[in-house]
Amino acid sequence: MSSCCGRNWLPRPDRFRKTCQVCLPPSGGDMKIRIACFGAGYIAGRHLAALAALPGVEIVGVADVQVERAQLYADRFGGRPYADWRVLLAAERPDAVYVCVPPFAHGEPEQALIEQGTPFFVEKPLSTGPELPEQIGAQAAERNLLTSVGYHWRYLDTIERAHEIARQNPPRLALGYWLDFVPPPSWWLQRQASGGQMVEQTTHIFDLVRYLLGEPVRVFGAACRGGLQRFPEADIDAASATTLQFPNGAVGVIASACLLHYSHRIGLWLYAEHLVLECRELALTIESPQGNETFAPTADPYVLEDRAFVHALQTGDRSVIRVPYAEALRTHRLVMRAMASAEQGEPLYV
Structure with a gap:
């Protein structure tokens, strides 16, 4: 196990x-x-x-x-x-x-x-x-x-800083990514065993967008079922994208892919007026007209x-x-709705 x-x-x-x-x-x-x-x-x-x-x-x-x-x-x-x-x-x-x-x-x-x-x-x-x-x-x-x-990620002081900034400057666009490679365990390639990349990995980004922007009201997912030719036994999605709508009108897109040979991009980018927050696990970058600042986490x-x-x-x-x-369950429900939307090919309310 x-x-x-x-x-x-x-x-x-x-x-x-x-x-x-x-x-x-x-x-x-x-x-x-x-x-x-x-x-x-x-x-x-x-x-x-x-x-x-x-x-x-x-x-x-x-x-x-x-x-x-x-x-x-x-x-x-x-x-x-x-x-x-x-x-x-x-x-x-x-x-x-x-x-x-x-x-x-x-x-x-x-x-x-x-x-x-x-x-x-x-x-x-x-x-x-x-x-x-x-x-x-x-x-x-x-x-x-x-x-x-x-x-x-919720325990990172950089994410706490991003949370406070986002509270004062509400983002209107969120772009989240987990663009990566296939991990070693054989069970990871089986939907029944891992749930797929959105469930097993990108759940961190769904949790982060909930924490920083609030609860989405609607999701619309799409997924690519093929593409992992190096792994003929795989039945998980090679790539997926989920659009999210928030009560204040803000929108988000969270993309997943396990097509690559390295960890290409993992994190959440938030866009507010004259402000960009780049939230990664090992750094937070704040872009504004006054310049760019990057902060590293102070603790594991x-x-x-x-x-x-x-x-x-x-x-x-x-x-x-x-x-x-109970809080993790809210994130899991959101991921499950995104998966269901991709399966059904239509937007779903959360």
Whole structure:
């Protein structure tokens, strides 16, 4: 159960400046939190590294169907390796769990944790389709369970800066992109397993446009089903584009493509009067008549989101969690409507 797309282009910790302690929520004190992880892919390793460095955290187990991967992380960060997350859950009874499994593996782990009342952090996407996350969201809300979802761009201080600027200067046009290459895992090419690029990767851009512009009221999607000739087994879209309409009249277009041999363009460009905001993961560029300014993030967003989750566990203060499950579900619904619009060939209200 390797996590997310398991690729190596994801930002390394050393690509961010030294984490600014001011940006982090305060420690919850000496309260010990026992955390387990389902999945032992790349993104699980990012979270485990951040968690292992936090005071009061003990890693008690890592589960993956490729148990040798779980063994590597257990040796490095602590805990025991397991081939089955169910065995881990019964044996270790952790205080919280990180669910870092591929899109097709969501559902049973979250439902088991909800049944036990165990808080969880889950990596995006929530699933490959629309129904399962709605069920999980309703069940988690009914139990008032502490949750968090890995839309880590929300924790970037550069995105906070963009949010404040956009609030004062409402953008009228948004252009979002995830133009990239096909990641290594074979399951990524199968719609049933990954949901496709819009679900598995571009969901970050859909989440960002919601955060910076608000909720769209209508979407119109189109997709190219062919084009990946190097991967005859693929049944995902090679490219797609979604037009969005916002209540204030603003419009947006979010484009996806996995046709390339490198990460060509990933981010969101916002256009207001005499203003351009170029929002990328590793930089924010502001263009105005006074000139251009570029800002780099001051902290690793993975560290920030993990410390926020641990802080909430230790103190009960959920205000530091920027994307609980209910908020992530709103982004997932938007992506599902965009997918449905492309399938049906007509605009849909959100």
